[in-house]
Amino acid sequence: MPWTRTYRNRDEFERAFPQNAGVRGLAYRDAILEATVELMEEDSRVFVMGQGVDDAGGVFGTTKGLHERFGKGRCIDTALAENGITGIAAGAALCGMRPILAHMRVDFIPLSLDQIINHAAKWSYMFGGRASVPLTIRAIIGRGWGSAAQHSQSLQSILANIPGLKVVMPATPYDAKGLLRAAVKDNNPVIIIEHRWLYDHTGHVPEGPYTVPIGKAVVRRAGKDVTIAALSYMVYEALLAAEELKGRGIECEVIDLRTIKPMDTGLITESVKKTGRLVSVDTGWRECGIGAEVVASAVEGAFGSLKAAPVRISLPEAPTPASPALEALYYPGKKEIVYAIEKMVRAV
Amino acid sequence: MEDLLQKIPEETLKNIYSTMLRIRMFEEKIVELYPEQEMRCPVHLCIGQEAVPAGVCANLHAMDYVFSNHRGHGHCIAKGSGFKPLMAELYGKSTGCSGGKGGSMHLIDTENGVMGTSAIVGGGIPMGVGAALASSMRGEERVTVIFFGDGAYDEGVFHESFNFASLKKLPVVFVCENNFYATNSPQSARQPVCRISESARAFNAPGVCVDGNDAAAVYRASREAVERARKGGGPTLIEAATYRWKGHVGPEEDFEKGFRDREELIHWKGRCPINAFAERLAASDIISRRDMEGLARGIEKELDEAVAYAKKSPYPAEHDLLSDVYADNG
Ligand SMILES: Cc1ncc(C[n+]2csc(CCOP(=O)(O)OP(=O)(O)O)c2C)c(N)n1
Numbered sequence: 001m002p003w004t005r006t007y008r009n010r011d012e013f014e015r016a017f018p019q020n021a022g023v024r025g026l027a028y029r030d031a032i033l034e035a036t037v038e039l040m041e042e043d044s045r046v047f048v049m050g051q052g053v054d055d056a057g058g059v060f061g062t063t064k065g066l067h068e069r070f071g072k073g074r075c076i077d078t079a080l081a082e083n084g085i086t087g088i089a090a091g092a093a094l095c096g097m098r099p100i101l102a103h104m105r106v107d108f109i110p111l112s113l114d115q116i117i118n119h120a121a122k123w124s125y126m127f128g129g130r131a132s133v134p135l136t137i138r139a140i141i142g143r144g145w146g147s148a149a150q151h152s153q154s155l156q157s158i159l160a161n162i163p164g165l166k167v168v169m170p171a172t173p174y175d176a177k178g179l180l181r182a183a184v185k186d187n188n189p190v191i192i193i194e195h196r197w198l199y200d201h202t203g204h205v206p207e208g209p210y211t212v213p214i215g216k217a218v219v220r221r222a223g224k225d226v227t228i229a230a231l232s233y234m235v236y237e238a239l240l241a242a243e244e245l246k247g248r249g250i251e252c253e254v255i256d257l258r259t260i261k262p263m264d265t266g267l268i269t270e271s272v273k274k275t276g277r278l279v280s281v282d283t284g285w286r287e288c289g290i291g292a293e294v295v296a297s298a299v300e301g302a303f304g305s306l307k308a309a310p311v312r313i314s315l316p317e318a319p320t321p322a323s324p325a326l327e328a329l330y331y332p333g334k335k336e337i338v339y340a341i342e343k344m345v346r347a348v
Numbered sequence: 349m350e351d352l353l354q355k356i357p358e359e360t361l362k363n364i365y366s367t368m369l370r371i372r373m374f375e376e377k378i379v380e381l382y383p384e385q386e387m388r389c390p391v392h393l394c395i396g397q398e399a400v401p402a403g404v405c406a407n408l409h410a411m412d413y414v415f416s417n418h419r420g421h422g423h424c425i426a427k428g429s430g431f432k433p434l435m436a437e438l439y440g441k442s443t444g445c446s447g448g449k450g451g452s453m454h455l456i457d458t459e460n461g462v463m464g465t466s467a468i469v470g471g472g473i474p475m476g477v478g479a480a481l482a483s484s485m486r487g488e489e490r491v492t493v494i495f496f497g498d499g500a501y502d503e504g505v506f507h508e509s510f511n512f513a514s515l516k517k518l519p520v521v522f523v524c525e526n527n528f529y530a531t532n533s534p535q536s537a538r539q540p541v542c543r544i545s546e547s548a549r550a551f552n553a554p555g556v557c558v559d560g561n562d563a564a565a566v567y568r569a570s571r572e573a574v575e576r577a578r579k580g581g582g583p584t585l586i587e588a589a590t591y592r593w594k595g596h597v598g599p600e601e602d603f604e605k606g607f608r609d610r611e612e613l614i615h616w617k618g619r620c621p622i623n624a625f626a627e628r629l630a631a632s633d634i635i636s637r638r639d640m641e642g643l644a645r646g647i648e649k650e651l652d653e654a655v656a657y658a659k660k661s662p663y664p665a666e667h668d669l670l671s672d673v674y675a676d677n678g
């Protein structure tokens with residue numbers, strides 16, 4: 001299926017689809033914009049808020065032109081007041097609107113954790129289901145060029161720990177559009193974490209409405225020897241690793257988690273029952289991270305099938321360094337995945 | 349002597365001029381070298397805003413604390429940081445002021461009272477108030493200056509921190525560098541009353557708005573604020589109106605990108621804080637044009653040395669990736 005493939009940019013996409021045989025390629029950033037435009041056209045309750053959403057850059061192009069199309073009343077530039085603005089968006093959601101709040105960086109989410117964790121996430125349960133907060137929050141992971149400790153964090157596991165929140169991390173343009181649509185239609189607070197390095201990635205994105213279900217992972221590549229459960233940008237690295245390992249006689253099954261909370265543990269255990277081996281690949285840190293949850297789900301659900309101890313690939317236990325020399329050591333990728341899997345398979 | 353410069357000692361005027369020039373030339377060196385792509389970190393330049401750090405820090409001692417933000421090169425230079433550790437930090441080298449781990453947005457110089465710059469907007473403000481709390485608890489005659497932007501004024505944490513500082517009469521001066529933009533958002537799109545200094549009244553503290561391109565005016569306003577703070581009179585909110593010439597981040601101008609008008613930039617370039625000050629100093633025979641040129645040559649040489657030092661310094665070693673995550677308990 002064309003939408004399970006993704007290409008680093010339009011050139012790669014067009015080389016793969018020379019005639020474009022009815023397959024429309026769209027970059028990840030444009031898929032987000034298109035989903036937003038379609039949602040705003042369909043539903044007058046939908047509006048966009050955030051710092052710089054109406055400026056010429058438009059949050060790396062993902063909100064570009066919305067203010068011209070829908071007016072500044074539905075594309076609201078905000079002050080630098082993350083907690084307050086999050087609460088304002090949550091209140092509007094509580095009272096009938098469908099706001100999409102955009103953060104240029106995941107790192108600004110910590111400023112709004114009170115409204116997210118103590119308020120938006122709790123409203124349904126705390127009031128016995130009599131109210132809910134259908135709020136969508138977008139946040140972008142930065143990486144590279146010395147972004148350093150405060151501008152490149154992957155904080156999904158903090159959010160995934162909170163009942164009442166949903167957290168999705170689309171890895172392809174198709175999913176970016178479909179999950180954003182699903183998030184806005186969901187009656188709960190949903191956080192979408194996007195990776196800046198995916199923004200140029202191009203893949204098939206159909207015009208018009210469709211949703212990708214929240215809570216469902218997907219097999220991006222089938223294989224019998226090892227399960228790789230990856231998320232966001234690391235899905236791409238995992239697919240590269242799987243391709244390389246194929247040449248070395250190892251067949252990897254690559255699962256794109258897509259939703260971090262609630263996690264599709266069924267698909268993970270099903271795959272591990274087949275392969276007996278599991279590697280998780282996360283954009284975040286290891287301790288109490290998403291990888292720990294992935295491994296726990298396999299241990300709980302496929303204990304008897306495991307042929308080797310699962311491996312977690314994640315960031316080193318340190319904040320992001322600025323120096324290019326350290327940054328180069330900081331991020332794992334294809335190489336680390338290949339190494340870990342070869343070691344794991346050979347050990348048996 | 350010109351009226352406006354009155355009561356400012358000649359030595360101080362010279363220092364302020366020299367500091368502004370040091371900041372401008374440091375930033376211009378970055379503009380010159382950034383295209384080499386060896387400084388691999390985002391840089392937020394303060395060209396056009398030099399009068400604020402220079403005028404404020406001329407009132408401070410080395411022991412006084414400074415807190416600053418993502419646009420912090422000028423604050424460090426004005427507080428006495430040397431070019432070498434700053435430049436080396438921009439190059440990601442182990443000899444940098446943060447060992448290469450911070451980059452342009454995360455500078456520190458504890459010996460000169462710069463306690464670290466935060467790139468989370470507003471993040472340094474409560475830490476600065478905490479520094480003032482610490483010195484007041486210890487009975488020190490130390491003042492803390494917090495530099496922040498008009499964007500940081502949007503943040504709730506500014507109001508929370510200013511309230512506490514005023515309540516406890518802490519020795520701290522809040523210096524808002526109002527350059528009228530937070531990235532590309534104009535102040536008027538974020539604030540209903542574009543007069544930040546007036547909010548001080550709500551906290552029963554003095555607030556003043558000064559021409560942030562007039563180093564003498566900045567100096568005078570901050571002298572009063574620093575003296576008041578040192579004597580136990582509590583915080584002051586200084587709003588210094590100024591303008592950044594470059595884009596929010598990076599070495600280029602941004603009007604072509606549709607963020608701001610070219611006319612606005614031209615207007616503010618015509619109000620260059622350094623040229624204006626130089627003219628006044630020359631007209632009052634405080635520094636001759638020749639001495640100014642000599643000063644610039646000296647700074648240029650110092651900068652070239654700093655760049656050479658940064659370039660030949662080693663990168664952090666592999667084991668540094670995991671060092672410093674926790675402080676030693678030794
Ligand atoms: C809490 C937070 N929100 C948003 C950002 C993104 N950001 C970085 S600098 C900046 C603008 C800050 O404006 P201002 O405080 O006026 O300082 P200036 O850049 O004008 O010197 C923004 C929005 C951030 N770093 N931190």
Ligand SMILES: [Mg+2]
Pocket residue numbers: 497498499525526527528529530531
């Ligand atoms: Mg500003």
